[in-house]
Amino acid sequence: MDLGPIAALHPTLDSPRRLLVLQLEHGKANEMGSEQLDALAALCTLLEADPSVSCLCTTSRRVSSKGKPIFIAGANVTERVGWDDDRVKAHVLRQRELMRRLRRLPLFHVVLSHGVTLGWGAEYVLTADYALATPTASFGLPETGLGILPGARGTAELALLVGPAQALRLGCTGETIDAAEAHRIGLVQELVSDVDAGLARVQALADHLCKRSPTAVAAFKQALLDGLGQPEAVRLDLERRAYEHTVDTGEAAIGRASFAAIRDGQVPAWGPRR
Numbered sequence: 001m002d003l004g005p006i007a008a009l010h011p012t013l014d015s016p017r018r019l020l021v022l023q024l025e026h027g028k029a030n031e032m033g034s035e036q037l038d039a040l041a042a043l044c045t046l047l048e049a050d051p052s053v054s055c056l057c058t059t060s061r062r063v064s065s066k067g068k069p070i071f072i073a074g075a076n077v078t079e080r081v082g083w084d085d086d087r088v089k090a091h092v093l094r095q096r097e098l099m100r101r102l103r104r105l106p107l108f109h110v111v112l113s114h115g116v117t118l119g120w121g122a123e124y125v126l127t128a129d130y131a132l133a134t135p136t137a138s139f140g141l142p143e144t145g146l147g148i149l150p151g152a153r154g155t156a157e158l159a160l161l162v163g164p165a166q167a168l169r170l171g172c173t174g175e176t177i178d179a180a181e182a183h184r185i186g187l188v189q190e191l192v193s194d195v196d197a198g199l200a201r202v203q204a205l206a207d208h209l210c211k212r213s214p215t216a217v218a219a220f221k222q223a224l225l226d227g228l229g230q231p232e233a234v235r236l237d238l239e240r241r242a243y244e245h246t247v248d249t250g251e252a253a254i255g256r257a258s259f260a261a262i263r264d265g266q267v268p269a270w271g272p273r274r
Contacts, residue, residue: 033076051273069115140176214273
């Protein structure tokens with residue numbers, strides 16, 4: 001796997017588990033600007049085309065000069081000084097489209113937040129299929145205090161995860177919450193003691209994933225996400241098409257033929273992700 005285009009984001013591949021760990025360490029406080037958007041777009045292109053990765057974990061061990069852990073402190077607003085309104089709108093549209101692309105990657109994406117997770121960082125959590133947080137994590141959406149709003153899908157997606165009341169609380173007031181509160185309202189799904197414990201949990205999830213059909217995992221994720229908010233008839237049709245895809249690609253036949261071996265803990269020779 002050629003990680004050249006995204007080397008600045010410090011990815012490492014754990015081949016036995018097909019786990020790619022993306023460790024953020026850039027800029028002053030892991031803020032996200034144009035350069036990082038380029039790198040993340042390159043990462044998406046790689047992961048969409050390369051079926052060897054079944055799990056992506058985004059995390060950071062970054063610590064500020066004052067000793068404060070940082071996940072993503074927000075967008076790089078300083079780079080926008082001198083931009084006209086049209087350029088700002090186009091930049092945020094690009095962010096929004098990239099976040100959607102990250103959310104729709106055909107693999108399992110885990111975010112492990114350790115430290116300050118503000119604005120764009122909190123929105124990045126929404127791209128995860130599963131989110132973990134350490135006790136140092138804090139979350140907030142300060143955008144309305146800057147005369148804007150969470151524009152990288154935060155306004156569109158947050159209520160689906162935490163409900164409209166909590167989303168309005170966070171987005172309107174800009175209140176910062178700690179990891180325990182983020183877990184209580186459902187912004188993150190698990191609390192872990194530190195980054196190492198979080199990565200161990202991610203590796204356990206990756207171990208489970210590497211035993212499963214990549215095609216079936218991708219089909220399940222796509223059907224589930226496409227069905228959110230849709231009428232029952234639409235959700236059932238999406239399920240039908242996803243199931244039939246696993247049959248048509250031969251994965252269901254592999255599973256049937258290998259049932260006894262799977263029951264004994266063996267992993268069959270699944271086909272490539274399709």
